[in-house]
Amino acid sequence: MNKKALIVYYSRTGNTKKVAEELGEILGCDVEEVIDYSDRKGTKGYIKSAVDAIKKTKTKISTPKFNPEKHDIIIIATPVWASTMANAIRTYIMKYRYKFSKVAFLTTQGSSISEKAFTEIKELCQKEPISTCAISTKEIKQGLYQEKLNNFASEIK
Numbered sequence: 770m771n772k773k774a775l776i777v778y779y780s781r782t783g784n785t786k787k788v789a790e791e792l793g794e795i796l797g798c799d800v801e802e803v804i805d806y807s808d809r810k811g812t813k814g815y816i817k818s819a820v821d822a823i824k825k826t827k828t829k830i831s832t833p834k835f836n837p838e839k840h841d842i843i844i845i846a847t848p849v850w851a852s853t854m855a856n857a858i859r860t861y862i863m864k865y866r867y868k869f870s871k872v873a874f875l876t877t878q879g880s881s882i883s884e885k886a887f888t889e890i891k892e893l894c895q896k897e898p899i900s901t902c903a904i905s906t907k908e909i910k911q912g913l914y915q916e917k918l919n920n921f922a923s924e925i926k
Contacts (some may be wrong), residue, residue: 776793778848781848785848787861789846801833822854825853838870866895874891874898
């Protein structure tokens with residue numbers, strides 16, 4: 770890959786992590802997991818996550834290993850909660866968006882439509898994405914997302 774990319778992701782259930790890490794292998798780029806220090810495990814965590822997403826609250830996150838300023842493209846990967854991004858990704862974007870050069874967005878979701886989430890991420894980043902990709906939980910569980918991921922990677926390259 771000619772451009773230096775960084776994939777920044779948050780994953781509560783492991784779906785976004787799986788897809789982000791596979792994309793990292795395809796692109797041969799840096800991959801950064803954003804750790805949310807809020808307890809989001811189990812049913813209680815699921816409900817808390819949805820409520821926090823609706824309220825658009827920030828959360829305490831880990832300090833990044835990679836400086837986004839040193840990358841040509843930041844690929845933001847997030848689960849869709851209540852039609853919006855995960856709070857850890859919202860917090861990351863708010864802290865580091867001024868260091869982003871170009872952006873691309875990847876979402877994973879159950880039944881939510883990702884367009885609202887893409888619009889919100891774009892507005893928060895204050896940048897138009899070079900590409901977007903939405904992958905459903907069903908596609909992940911059935912292993913039917915590789916073509917989408919490869920097409921997304923091609924658009925980023």
